[in-house]
Amino acid sequence: MAVNRNFRTCPSTGLVYHEPAEKLIRWNAVAGVVSLLVGGVLALLVTLTRWPAVKLLPPDWFYLVLTAHGLDMLVFWIIFFEIAVLYFAASTLLKCRLATPKVAWVAFWLMIVGAITNNIAVFKGDSSVMFTSYVPMGAHPLFYLGLILFAVGALIACFVFFGTLVVGKAEKTYNGSVPLVTFGAVTAAIIAVFTIAAGAIILIPTFLWSVGLVSHIDSLMYRTVWWAFGHSSQQINVAAHVSVWYAIAAIVFGAKPMSEKVSRAAFVLYILFLQLASAHHLLADPGLTSNWKIFNTSYAMYLAVLASMVHGLTVPGAIEVAQRQKGFNKGLFEWLRKAPWGNPCFSGMFMSLIGFGFLGGISGVMMGTEQLNLIIHNTIYVPGHFHATVVVGTTLAFMALTYFLIPTLFRRELMFPGMAKWQTYIYGLGMMGFSVFMMGAGTLGVPRRHWDMAFSGALMPHEFPGTAYLMMGLMAVSGVLATVGGAMYLINTVGSVFFGRKIQTPDFKRVPVREGMAPPPVPAVPAPAGHGTIGMGGFVAPGTFVLAMVFLTSFVLYYFVNWKYLSTVWPLQ
Amino acid sequence: MSQVPAPQDPADDGPDDEPVPMMQSLIDNPFLLLFLGVAMPTVLYIVWGVMEIVGIPLAK
Numbered sequence: 001m002a003v004n005r006n007f008r009t010c011p012s013t014g015l016v017y018h019e020p021a022e023k024l025i026r027w028n029a030v031a032g033v034v035s036l037l038v039g040g041v042l043a044l045l046v047t048l049t050r051w052p053a054v055k056l057l058p059p060d061w062f063y064l065v066l067t068a069h070g071l072d073m074l075v076f077w078i079i080f081f082e083i084a085v086l087y088f089a090a091s092t093l094l095k096c097r098l099a100t101p102k103v104a105w106v107a108f109w110l111m112i113v114g115a116i117t118n119n120i121a122v123f124k125g126d127s128s129v130m131f132t133s134y135v136p137m138g139a140h141p142l143f144y145l146g147l148i149l150f151a152v153g154a155l156i157a158c159f160v161f162f163g164t165l166v167v168g169k170a171e172k173t174y175n176g177s178v179p180l181v182t183f184g185a186v187t188a189a190i191i192a193v194f195t196i197a198a199g200a201i202i203l204i205p206t207f208l209w210s211v212g213l214v215s216h217i218d219s220l221m222y223r224t225v226w227w228a229f230g231h232s233s234q235q236i237n238v239a240a241h242v243s244v245w246y247a248i249a250a251i252v253f254g255a256k257p258m259s260e261k262v263s264r265a266a267f268v269l270y271i272l273f274l275q276l277a278s279a280h281h282l283l284a285d286p287g288l289t290s291n292w293k294i295f296n297t298s299y300a301m302y303l304a305v306l307a308s309m310v311h312g313l314t315v316p317g318a319i320e321v322a323q324r325q326k327g328f329n330k331g332l333f334e335w336l337r338k339a340p341w342g343n344p345c346f347s348g349m350f351m352s353l354i355g356f357g358f359l360g361g362i363s364g365v366m367m368g369t370e371q372l373n374l375i376i377h378n379t380i381y382v383p384g385h386f387h388a389t390v391v392v393g394t395t396l397a398f399m400a401l402t403y404f405l406i407p408t409l410f411r412r413e414l415m416f417p418g419m420a421k422w423q424t425y426i427y428g429l430g431m432m433g434f435s436v437f438m439m440g441a442g443t444l445g446v447p448r449r450h451w452d453m454a455f456s457g458a459l460m461p462h463e464f465p466g467t468a469y470l471m472m473g474l475m476a477v478s479g480v481l482a483t484v485g486g487a488m489y490l491i492n493t494v495g496s497v498f499f500g501r502k503i504q505t506p507d508f509k510r511v512p513v514r515e516g517m518a519p520p521p522v523p524a525v526p527a528p529a530g531h532g533t534i535g536m537g538g539f540v541a542p543g544t545f546v547l548a549m550v551f552l553t554s555f556v557l558y559y560f561v562n563w564k565y566l567s568t569v570w571p572l573q
Numbered sequence: 574m575s576q577v578p579a580p581q582d583p584a585d586d587g588p589d590d591e592p593v594p595m596m597q598s599l600i601d602n603p604f605l606l607l608f609l610g611v612a613m614p615t616v617l618y619i620v621w622g623v624m625e626i627v628g629i630p631l632a633k
Contacts, residue, residue, distance in 0.1 A: 165603055177601050186603050190610035197611065198619065224622045228614065264600055271606055275614035279622075288625050296618055 032080030039072030051476030070131030089185035099163030110153030118146025184243025348400025355392030381442020412500030427485025433478030
């Protein structure tokens, strides 16, 4: 069978694209951005409804829109883009042909059909069961079928990724170990396989229940297995966006990880322990023992948190070392002051890193502690936490990467480069505010998901303090700001991809490579023995060390403030 | 004067003869990592969790 071995080399970046892989990366990225567009419009509607002063939608529409927003953002946007990242990390970074492109197209179309089917089920109006779709709440069978088709497609795509690693090794397109960014993508793909398998274990019986072939699904069993899918799907994001951080540090600064061994070990910790954090959703459930809860959250999860802290230290550390080697070696923070803050690729990545660590990471550890979880369980604090991890962390990192991909992958100039400079700040700061104010309101007890925090007309209404209403108002203003930032991203990326000026390359031609061969690998450059005379006080990255100390201090203070708070809301005399 | 390493001849198989550390060979095997990454949460989260739920006595 003939195998397409046409490659092209990007003249500006030197990246080597395999023709079928390039098309698949583009189509998956575009499908992701379309999902983001739909989910973004729905996000604005959700925000304007939860704004107590506006309350835009009636309850039935609110729950429908919230369901569709959760699925389009947390599943379809993120996973389509992640598949694009997987193909890029395997085929382009390993300079290797994509394994079985036809199968990859089957996977893509299964995902498309699944996403559309699920959206149709939700917008028909009889599947407003939220992202979690807890039984015994029942959705239309098409709701589950759509998710299953999407998951099968994503699973096939993961195995195309693994197949591409095998091809690269067999055809010797790289030396030694895979690059660190590809290793991060391996981590994401492994977590994805577990996630999708867990989804199949619970969603297939639930689909059969929805069509009447299974009589009963135990609600606690559903919740336990479903969260292995629901939360782990967000852990794929963590591995993927950390890989994107390393990639952008290398692209923008030529930065090399401070220690490849440590960074790889941190990814291995993700592989082994990150998915276990799913248990923190069940910390208030009486059916599971504290042994199970505490092992999975307060022991295993901390190993994954340790890995995140390693990445959070080594990525800015690598940037600092690269900047200092370029001469920005004065004081603690010249390297950071002189960073290219006008480059959206960098500014988006750095805000993603800070927001993920300070907001998403610290709040996640607090929530994962069984006793402290009682303060905020099922409050709007929870979406505050995951908007900090998934939106500030993942979406902002993916947005930053897009500004690199448009010229190199789509070969188009950005239509509005000035808008791109501002976009990451408007979106990033808007989403950070959105998360912080949600967490503030949640700490005061405002429930998540609820259409009306005042419980108007209820037999037992609850009077929240005025501060809670203020927090919800500020949350909504920040959400509108973030929506503006999201719209700027969509206008710029869609406009550039379809109408941007084409980047012309003189004498451009695709290069066919002989059967059984791939472009010769570049010999590995010997690692430098040291960092020369950069840094101060014996540290090569003293600025990053100070930032890490600020982070640790914030972490400890916030953690213990919450124990103090617990003692006041749960009076034990 | 700084020592510049001599460019390595791609045809020279020398470095390939060096033994790969055991941990590196484990980490370089994506299918071993895939097995571990699926087995660990399956046992510690799903199987353990399901066993606890199945063990809850039924109400009479």
